[in-house]
Amino acid sequence: MNDALQKPVAVIGAGIGGLTAAHFLRRNGVPVMILEGGKQVAGMASSYVDDRGFHYDFGAHFITNRLAAAVGIGGQCRDVPYYGETFLVKGRQYSYPLGLLATPRYVVGALKAKIGGRQGEPRTAADWFRQEFGRTLADEVSLPILEAWSGAPADQLSAAVAQKLQNSIGRTIYLRFCSRLRRRAISIGYSQEMPEGPNVWHVYPEHGVSQVCERLLADLRDVVELESPVQQIIVENDRAVAIRAAGREREVSAVVSTVPAPILPKLVTGTDALEPLRQFRFRPMTFVCLRFEKRGILSDTVLWTAAAGFPFFRLTETPLSMPWLAPEGKTLITCDIGCQVGDEMWTMDDAALGDKCVDALESLYPGVRQHYSGCRVLRTPIAYPVYHLDYEEARQRFAAGTGVDNLYSIGRNGEFAHILMEDVYWRTIRKMNELLRKLRGAPPTPATAPRFTSAASGQLASV
Ligand SMILES: Cc1cc2nc3c(=O)[nH]c(=O)nc-3n(C[C@H](O)[C@H](O)[C@H](O)COP(=O)(O)OP(=O)(O)OC[C@H]3O[C@@H](n4cnc5c(N)ncnc54)[C@H](O)[C@@H]3O)c2cc1C
Known part of the structure; x- marks a missing residue:
């Protein structure tokens, strides 16, 4: 040897x-x-089931059939039939992408930005989003999310945070259309290493992520x-x-x-x-997982609420995509709260945090409190790398x-x-x-990702 x-x-x-x-x-x-x-x-990929049958991840986790196949658990995963996101802006909900695209002020803003052309390579995240999506959409939707998520002003963040948003709007609409047609949540914006397409969709392992x-x-x-x-x-x-x-x-x-x-x-x-x-630096997060005795509270799996002044910037009702994550007829809503280690949101008692989140939800969905049945809180000091x-x-x-x-x-x-x-x-x-x-003493090769032969078989062609 x-x-x-x-x-x-x-x-x-x-x-x-x-x-x-x-x-x-x-x-x-x-x-x-x-x-x-x-x-x-x-x-970070730990998952838990409580004695009432509710499943929790560190923030809601989805994987793809391609990853599941590659590690050899393809046969032990369930297909996720649906996934959708909605944005709450100025009291109105807009589905992604069609609801936003049907809003004239966002479309006009985006067209103006395109016609105006690029003023050089954007350095900050604020510049990138404004050049790419137009000022109105960036200022009302994208930048409030980015700032809540990273805990820093968008003009102090690198444009590199947007690297993951590679899909064009046309491609996103096409993949969404394929999702509907095939009744599978086709993965969009999930992987930058491997191509996305109609054969790569979300799945969830039977025993958790x-x-x-x-x-x-x-x-x-x-x-x-x-x-x-x-x-x-x-x-x-x-x-x-x-x-x-x-x-x-x-x-x-x-x-x-x-x-x-x-x-x-x-x-x-x-x-x-x-x-x-x-x-x-990392952005610490507190995840408040609220249990409800009723399902179907949100209109979509994810509701982005960053611009609405709530303690959380995102809500995820995972059972809308993965019904098996909560007992039948019940649901779980995860509230994502950006914080700093030691601040009020980090140190608050779990029951008080749950109450605070339910109060905010009550203003969105009147009557929801009567279905609330407690919460579980997870915290991590290292949720998101901040590209300052x-x-x-x-x-x-x-x-x-x-x-x-x-x-x-x-x-x-x-x-x-x-x-x-x-x-x-x-x-x-x-x-x-x-x-x-x-x-092995072999000369280095130009970096190449291993070639993947088929999403279904999950065979790696070169390892
Ligand atoms: C809110 C949120 C939502 C997410 N959603 C998804 C999703 O839907 N789908 C998805 O695919 N991914 C998702 N992710 C990302 C995913 O969780 C991570 O990419 C992945 O789990 C990271 O794995 P890792 O091995 O790099 O790091 P980790 O899972 O953090 O593992 C690092 C390990 O190193 C150990 N360690 C640290 N220091 C030492 C030391 N000195 N000595 C010995 N051990 C040490 C730690 O205990 C830990 O077990 C999400 C992440 C977050 C924060």
Whole structure:
């Protein structure tokens, strides 16, 4: 065995990123160890069922049939028949995209912006949205959502936050039409790594979204160490050579980390290459999952309420898309509240938070309070990476690599990228392909995503 392949690769974190990395490396003959700080795997893709039969994710989660097939749980997922979003603006609800398109002031604004042409490459998110959608739609709809979601003014955010909005309006309408025709929620704006089309739709695993990670774990149980937070990543001569966990140092051939990017420099010793990452910030979120004894409260799965002055900026009634997530005739509405660690919304008692959200809902849907039957509150300090202009250059440099040989930072928070589970999966495989070639002493290839042969069979053509 080649020298580099004798020592294991240390994978830090057992969310979908870490498990995908370890699974891929192991299948290709590389020894791995997975060190997970928590008591269980799945990280942000954890799911829970309470004793009344309500299912909860960390914010509502949808995956695609393509991801499910790739990890081997395609047969254990249910198709999501419908998904829709609506915007609440100045007391009126507009469905997406047709309701917005039927509003003359938005269409006129968008046309004016198009006719006016581009005034150079937009630097801020505010400029990007105004150039792309017109001032009226941007100021009334898009920017209030962006600001509630990120906790920063849109003119202080990089235009890169809009990267995920690649679909043209024509393509969105076409995919929506296919969705109706096929009675499946075709995925729109979910993946940037792989093409979207009528054959890629949303599904949900029978036992919750964590089933994706449990499937990967099934082949890795003997190498996962739970409750083993990594305390140090040791770099010598600009190369990751060892890690320290539970007070023990272990030599490694490489380190693959899913630790949130701003925490990484606190763990790395022997280089200051990662110091700029300390400035990166996440937007913390509180998710208040309200239970109701009645279903069909919202008119669509998601209602964006950012401009309406409520404590939450988004409501999601998941059982409208996935009826099995609540007992028959009952429902669950998740309220997304952007906050800061330690502020009122972060520290408020769960029952009081539930009441506050129901009060706001009551003004939208009079009488809803009589159906309310309690809530469950989930909080995370690392929900969304904030692309603040203060550190945009450092973020772009980091997107190209850690700058330390054999240290890879992967996954949503590890990459500090707005990516969902499927893109975490493909991007991780691409990076691990790179690492594998390196460990085998092969020359690097131009980065290519693995070719996917069929959504139904989920075969990876090149791994
Ligand atoms: C509100 C919200 C809604 C979302 N909705 C969707 C959706 O509908 N569909 C979708 O596909 N995705 C969705 N996502 C994104 C999805 O949850 C993430 O992309 C994915 O779960 C990230 O996986 P990861 O492995 O990169 O990170 P994580 O799941 O965060 O895993 C990282 C792991 O590393 C561990 N760790 C951290 N530090 C250490 C250390 N020092 N030592 C050891 N272990 C450590 C953590 O305990 C954790 O288990 C959503 C995310 C949010 C916030």
